Amino acid sequence: MRLEIDTDIELAQLTNEDVVAIFNTIDSQRDYLGKWLPFVEFTKQLSDSASFVKSVIDAPEDKFEYVFTIRKQGEFVGLIGFKDTDRGNLKTEIGYWLSEKLQKQGIVTKSVARLCDFAFQEMGMNRVQIKCAIGNTSSINVPKRLGFQFEGIERQGELLTGNIFTDLMIFSKLKSDR
Numbered sequence: 001m002r003l004e005i006d007t008d009i010e011l012a013q014l015t016n017e018d019v020v021a022i023f024n025t026i027d028s029q030r031d032y033l034g035k036w037l038p039f040v041e042f043t044k045q046l047s048d049s050a051s052f053v054k055s056v057i058d059a060p061e062d063k064f065e066y067v068f069t070i071r072k073q074g075e076f077v078g079l080i081g082f083k084d085t086d087r088g089n090l091k092t093e094i095g096y097w098l099s100e101k102l103q104k105q106g107i108v109t110k111s112v113a114r115l116c117d118f119a120f121q122e123m124g125m126n127r128v129q130i131k132c133a134i135g136n137t138s139s140i141n142v143p144k145r146l147g148f149q150f151e152g153i154e155r156q157g158e159l160l161t162g163n164i165f166t167d168l169m170i171f172s173k174l175k176s177d178r
Helices: 016-028 030-034 038-042 046-057 107-122 137-145
Strands: 002-004 009-013 067-072 075-086 091-098 127-133 149-160 164-174
Touching: 002 107, 009 107, 016 030, 016 046, 016 067, 016 075, 030 038, 038 149, 067 107, 075 107, 091 107, 107 127, 107 137, 127 137, 127 149, 137 164
Parallel strands: 091 127
Antiparallel strands: 002 009, 009 067, 067 075, 075 091, 127 164, 149 164
């Protein structure tokens, strides 16, 4: 499945062919990505990215999550997708990361907007949330730009590299907010 964002950007559903690009991006940007993404520390070999991709693709139907590569002019630049989807309560969370060299171009903001449409229209969700580490200004600006409502702080909600807990800001958008 592919979701077009604009003439340069598209989201492509994750496949096994993405493993090398994912690993190489993480491996070449460890300091940048690792500051806010705990999985970077545990992605040490190509096989680690392969295991992640396999876990997404082979997930049982009741645990399946849509995860997409972000592509600019066909080139892999990041990942975006749903996590912790609660089908019973019609809610999900969006997570994302983008290569350092492509920051500040609106790529993630446009991609999140498109995934919100997908969640509400195609998946039948009522609520989408985004959690951002306090201090991760680039990430925090995405839900703010898209009219998500700030709900509060999840104290020490994520364990970062170096065994450091960080507080998370929680933002949400409801189907009725659109």
